[in-house]
Every structure is written in structure tokens, then in C-alpha cells.
Amino acid sequence: MAAYGWGDVTLGRIPLRETFAVSESGGGDRGLDLEGQESYPPLTRAQVIARHDGINALIAGQVIPVTFTDKPERSGYYTVKSASSTYTEYRTDMATADWKVSLDRVGSDAETDLQSRLTGAVRLNDFALTGERWHAPPIGHYGYYTGSTNATTMTRTGADGAITVYRGVPANVSPRWGCAPTSYLTGRVRLTTTGSQEVYGVDVPLAATGWALSNGLVNVSPGASATLDVQAYTGSAWHSKLWNVSVAGSASSITTWDGATLLRNDPEMVILRLTKGLSPGRATLDLTLRRGSRTVEGYLQTGTSATLAAYRSTLETNTSFAASGYVTATYDDGDSNRFAIGSARSFTAHTNGGIIKSSATSMDFWIGVVASQTYLSSNPDAEIDLTGWTGQACSIARQATPGSPPFPGAWSIKATPDGVSSSNSIAESPHSAVGSIAPGASYTCSYWIYSPAGWSDFRASIDWYDASDVFLSTSSSSAQVIPAGQWTYVSNTAAAPANASRAAGRARQGVTPAASDVWYGDQIVLRAATPSGDAATDLRNMYIAAMPEAVYGVRR
Incomplete structure (x- = not known):
């Protein structure tokens, strides 16, 4: 009011x-x-x-x-x-x-359909990708209509609420949908400037600092110690990753901008252009964010050839799929996310996790996350208590996290072996084994381990149960050597056996450890092996076919 x-x-x-x-x-x-x-x-x-x-x-x-x-x-x-x-x-x-x-x-909305015209072609790319036509109307829309062929749906929950993303929108179809005018702006893309004031048009003064670009799923702003702070909304909170953008490879990144302007500013799509003087010459970075998207798109340009790059400001262990067009973190971070970055064109992977193009005047890229997947483990860390966890052939206790872990949190689970058994485990209690397991489907148990003295045999195990919590079998990884005094990631992926409907994760130490061979476990999680919906390959294909949208009103 x-x-x-x-x-x-x-x-x-x-x-x-x-x-x-x-x-x-x-x-x-x-x-x-x-x-x-x-x-x-x-x-x-x-x-x-x-x-x-x-x-x-x-x-x-x-x-x-x-x-x-x-x-x-x-x-x-x-x-x-x-x-x-x-x-x-x-x-x-x-x-x-x-x-x-x-x-x-x-x-009124009762007599008006809004028609989204998804224009443009699939991006030219070096990876034989056909892309995927997708579309995200406002939160609160209804009656989404694509003719005789229905699109599939997925839900992404952001700061504004749950937004429906329609996937596989039929070619040559302009979707129609209804929406109360009071709901039209929920889930929109917005750009705010100094003082968090939303900018309503394109031909307006815009400060080169103090801006933020957001759609409720992704928030992009200038980084305090990097070029960009790209935040992802997962698990009911914003999670930050700092990224550098450079026209000099790893030698020097852009830390400030000389100018900012808007090329487009609509609820469904915003394009922000940033300009940096290079003395001589200049670089421009166009950032595009779409309603419902898990990625921010970037297009970096210079007047003369240079080594263009976009990469994590600090090293994060990563795996390059450059032959397929993207790079992603190797492990889940403490927020259960994995960064993902890619391009439509061939590139060289950056050591920190990112992309580089040498002797180029332009580079397209996208940045996002493989969003947190639902953990089947009910209490994956010890930040509050040890509910759901038990020690097998060892005693367990909450203790301050030692060393320098690559994840947040102040507490870990300390295991002290009984000194006589051939192995010991931090295990989910059988009564905590979580349901919704599908026989034949693959699941992953992963955890971080810290051994002060190092150890030659750690394994990730999955214990399988039937619907009555009767134990069926165990799937374990091969032995992994853990360096002394260093947090190390251990994981195991296995298919659920027939009759399995419940499962529990377990971190296991073998080779008859002595009572003095204490170790610490953290982030012990069980989850579906293949992330659904927001996997890196999905993000990549959606980026290739991210089409500009124009909205028109038509009478029903």
C-alpha cells in the first residue's frame, strides 16, 4: 500500500x-x-x-x-x-x-491468453548438440498450452518460490498460458542498482558498481575479490561462488568496470552490458539471465585478439568435459552443489575450473551449478548431533573438525577403532535407512575422510534393505589410500539389488586398525547417482537452445 x-x-x-x-x-x-x-x-x-x-x-x-x-x-x-x-x-x-x-x-486474465514467441535458432556449437526448447512462464501461471503435444515439466525452487520449467516445447509452437496480473511479476528477472532499487527500463542511468542481476535462482553481482559473485539458490539459501573474467588469461582478471548499460530489461529476460577500458581498446561483457534459468550467460568481446577466460577465482577440484562443452566440480561442495561452466565453442579447460580461448576476440560461456540433489541420508553431518549414526566396531563422537576441510561446518564424526576388528564403520543406523529406493537404479554413497596418520584402506559402502528393513547385501568401493592429515573424498556408485526399497550409507576403514588409528568422517551422504533435472548436460543443452522470448496478449 x-x-x-x-x-x-x-x-x-x-x-x-x-x-x-x-x-x-x-x-x-x-x-x-x-x-x-x-x-x-x-x-x-x-x-x-x-x-x-x-x-x-x-x-x-x-x-x-x-x-x-x-x-x-x-x-x-x-x-x-x-x-x-x-x-x-x-x-x-x-x-x-x-x-x-x-x-x-x-x-482480464479470464479472457486473455499470453502467447510466448520463442524466437531464434539453436546456437551454433562444436559439440553436435541439438539443444532443447524450454520455457518458464511466471510463477502462478495456469493453462499452459502447446497444442496436440504437451511439454514435460520440472520444478525449480528459488527465492521467489517454485517455478515450473517446460521442457521439450514442440518446434514451431508459441505456447499460450494464462496468468493473473497480480502474479505476472513473481519469478521475474530483475536488475537492481545502488540501494537495491529495481531498474524498470533500458535507457536509464546505471552505476558500474552496486548492481545485482537475479531471477530467484541465480544472483550475479560484482565480486569483492573477483570479477563476479555468482550465487545459486538451493536448499532454501543463496550459495556463492566467485569467478574471474579475464582478457589476459590467468595473468590478470577484470576487477572493476568503467560502465554499465542495459540492452534488454523485461520480466522474462535481462541483458546487462559491462564495459572495461584496456588502454588502448576495451572489453565488453554481456550478461544474460532468463526467467527460470539455472545459468547466467556471458559473452566476452575485445577489439583485438587476446587470451579470454572465465574461471573460478580459487582452485576447486574439477573434471573437464571439454570435448563435450563443459567443466564441472569433481565433488559436491558443502552446500551439496557442484559448479558447472561451459561454452558453445571449443575451449581449453582452466586449472581452477573454467574455460580459456587463446587468440580470440570473443568467447561465449555459461555459469551455473549442478543443483543440490535430495539426500537420502537424514543427517549427513554432525553439526547438530549424531542422530541416525552408529559406530560399527568403533566408538563415534562429535568433535571439532580438524585440518582445513574443503567444506563448511565446525563439527565432524570422530571414529575410534576397537583395536581388534578387521574393519570399522561410521554407519547409518538400520532404522534410519531411507526409502524410495528403486531396484536396478544407481545410487552413490560419498563422504570426506581425514586420517591424522594416513591409512591404506577406506571404502564407501551402501547397505541394502527390503521394505521391512531386512538386510539384503552390501555394495562397497575398492580400497582407497588416504594421505596423512588431508581431507580426501571417497565415493561409490552401485545399482540397487532386486527387492531393495531402502538403503543406508557407510564410511568404512579396513586392514585391522589399532585403537590409535582414529579417523574423522564428514558429509556422509547417500543420493541418486544421476542428478535429475539440473545435471550439467541438461544445463548445457538448455543453454544451446536458450531462445529469446516475446510476450503478446491474445483473446481466448
């Missing part, structure tokens, strides 16, 4: 004070004319300027949702005919924006 009891009228993304009167006309087109004033005070000066710029950024012919607090019958979808605003600055006292907007009514 606006200040002093006024209602709100929202034109697209622009919040305004609701005026007492609206002027409507009938005939061939049902027109609606609005005019009002925004002022500082009670708004801040930055808010008044943003709304003034936003009104003048409305484009003739553009379809926008319009909502009213006190006149909800007028809410619906409208086509912009004209828009103007007069800004007046009363120095040191007040500022006003007197605005006028002329609209043509398309209709």
Missing part, C-alpha cells in the same frame, strides 16, 4: 500511487488514460527518479500487466500507446514526477 493510505497502481513493474480517476473510452479499442504524480518526500529521491525513468521507458505496442488496489475491476493486460513523465527538482526540498500513460485494454 502506498504512503498515506493511497492505493497502488502497478504498470508492468513500475509501482505508482493510484489516482482517484481513470479515463476510459470504448469503440474499436477500449482505451484507458492515467495520470498522476510521484514525489519526494514521501518517496526517496532515487525512487522518484526510477519511476520517472520507468514511465519514459515504456514502449509503444508493449503488453504489460496493470493492477489496481482500489479499482481491481480495471486490472488486466494492456497495450502501451504512449507514456511521458515530467521531472521537477526543487533543490534541497522536494522532487516530483508528473506522469501520463495511455493504454489500450487487451482484457
Whole structure:
């Protein structure tokens, strides 16, 4: 609600004070004319300027949702005919924006379909990828229609809520869907500038610092000690990864920008252009974020050939699939994510985890994460207690995490062998074995291990149970040597046997350890072996076929 009891009228993304009167006309087109004033005070000066710029950024012919607090019958979808605003600055006292907007009514959501025209072709690429047509309407849409062939769906949960992503959208089809105007902006892409003020148009002043680009799933901002801070929303929280972008390989990354501007700024897609002077010459980086996307897209350009690169600011153990177009972290991090970066064109993998193109004037790339998968383990670390865990031929206890682990958290599980058994384990208690296991499907047990003195035989095991918690069998990895005083990752992937419906993970030490051969386990998790939905290959194919979207209103 606006200040002093006024209602709100929202034109697209622009919040305004609701005026007492609206002027409507009938005939061939049902027109609606609005005019009002925004002022500082009670708004801040930055808010008044943003709304003034936003009104003048409305484009003739553009379809926008319009909502009213006190006149909800007028809410619906409208086509912009004209828009103007007069800004007046009363120095040191007040500022006003007197605005006028002329609209043509398309209709209410009950009588209007929104049609998304997915334009453009699949990106040219060096990996024989055909891409995958996908689309993400606003949170709260309904009645998604693609003709005689339905698209498949997946759900991505972000800071704005759960957004549905439609996959395999039929070729040559422009999806239609309905959406209440009040829901149209949920899940949108937005760019904010200094003071977290959302920017409403493209032809507006934009600071080269203090900006943030977000769609509720990915948030990108300047990095305090790197070029970009790319955050992923998983597990109900934002998780940060710092990335460097460079036109000099690993020698020097871009840490500040000289200018920023917007090439596109719509709820479904925002393109931000950053400029850096190179003395002589310059580099530009275009960042594109789409509604519903798990990746931010980048396009780096220079005037003359250089070694272009995008890479993790600090080394993170990674695996290169350069022949397939991407690089990903080898292990889950402490947030259960794995970074992923790739390109449509051939590249050389960067040691830190990233991509390099030598003697190039342009480089496309995408950055995202293989998002956290649902753990089947109910308590994968010891941060709170040891619920669900037991020691087999050893005693276990919570203890402060030793060494320098590559994951967050202050506590680990310490195992002290009984000194007589051939092996000992930190194991999920049989009553904690989790259901939803499908016979024949593959599952992975993984954990981090720390042995102060080192040890020659650690294994990751999966214990299989039937529906009544009766033990069936165990699948174990081969013996792995663990260096002294170094956190090491151990994993095992195995297929569930027939009749299995429950499973439990286990970290195992072998070769008859003495009681003094203590060790520590952490992040002991059991999960499906193949990440669903947001696996790196899915992200790669979605990037190849990420198509610009234009939205039109059509009568049902």
C-alpha cells in the first residue's frame, strides 16, 4: 500500500500511487488514460527518479500487466500507446514526477491468453548438440498450452518460490498460458542498482558498481575479490561462488568496470552490458539471465585478439568435459552443489575450473551449478548431533573438525577403532535407512575422510534393505589410500539389488586398525547417482537452445 493510505497502481513493474480517476473510452479499442504524480518526500529521491525513468521507458505496442488496489475491476493486460513523465527538482526540498500513460485494454486474465514467441535458432556449437526448447512462464501461471503435444515439466525452487520449467516445447509452437496480473511479476528477472532499487527500463542511468542481476535462482553481482559473485539458490539459501573474467588469461582478471548499460530489461529476460577500458581498446561483457534459468550467460568481446577466460577465482577440484562443452566440480561442495561452466565453442579447460580461448576476440560461456540433489541420508553431518549414526566396531563422537576441510561446518564424526576388528564403520543406523529406493537404479554413497596418520584402506559402502528393513547385501568401493592429515573424498556408485526399497550409507576403514588409528568422517551422504533435472548436460543443452522470448496478449 502506498504512503498515506493511497492505493497502488502497478504498470508492468513500475509501482505508482493510484489516482482517484481513470479515463476510459470504448469503440474499436477500449482505451484507458492515467495520470498522476510521484514525489519526494514521501518517496526517496532515487525512487522518484526510477519511476520517472520507468514511465519514459515504456514502449509503444508493449503488453504489460496493470493492477489496481482500489479499482481491481480495471486490472488486466494492456497495450502501451504512449507514456511521458515530467521531472521537477526543487533543490534541497522536494522532487516530483508528473506522469501520463495511455493504454489500450487487451482484457482480464479470464479472457486473455499470453502467447510466448520463442524466437531464434539453436546456437551454433562444436559439440553436435541439438539443444532443447524450454520455457518458464511466471510463477502462478495456469493453462499452459502447446497444442496436440504437451511439454514435460520440472520444478525449480528459488527465492521467489517454485517455478515450473517446460521442457521439450514442440518446434514451431508459441505456447499460450494464462496468468493473473497480480502474479505476472513473481519469478521475474530483475536488475537492481545502488540501494537495491529495481531498474524498470533500458535507457536509464546505471552505476558500474552496486548492481545485482537475479531471477530467484541465480544472483550475479560484482565480486569483492573477483570479477563476479555468482550465487545459486538451493536448499532454501543463496550459495556463492566467485569467478574471474579475464582478457589476459590467468595473468590478470577484470576487477572493476568503467560502465554499465542495459540492452534488454523485461520480466522474462535481462541483458546487462559491462564495459572495461584496456588502454588502448576495451572489453565488453554481456550478461544474460532468463526467467527460470539455472545459468547466467556471458559473452566476452575485445577489439583485438587476446587470451579470454572465465574461471573460478580459487582452485576447486574439477573434471573437464571439454570435448563435450563443459567443466564441472569433481565433488559436491558443502552446500551439496557442484559448479558447472561451459561454452558453445571449443575451449581449453582452466586449472581452477573454467574455460580459456587463446587468440580470440570473443568467447561465449555459461555459469551455473549442478543443483543440490535430495539426500537420502537424514543427517549427513554432525553439526547438530549424531542422530541416525552408529559406530560399527568403533566408538563415534562429535568433535571439532580438524585440518582445513574443503567444506563448511565446525563439527565432524570422530571414529575410534576397537583395536581388534578387521574393519570399522561410521554407519547409518538400520532404522534410519531411507526409502524410495528403486531396484536396478544407481545410487552413490560419498563422504570426506581425514586420517591424522594416513591409512591404506577406506571404502564407501551402501547397505541394502527390503521394505521391512531386512538386510539384503552390501555394495562397497575398492580400497582407497588416504594421505596423512588431508581431507580426501571417497565415493561409490552401485545399482540397487532386486527387492531393495531402502538403503543406508557407510564410511568404512579396513586392514585391522589399532585403537590409535582414529579417523574423522564428514558429509556422509547417500543420493541418486544421476542428478535429475539440473545435471550439467541438461544445463548445457538448455543453454544451446536458450531462445529469446516475446510476450503478446491474445483473446481466448
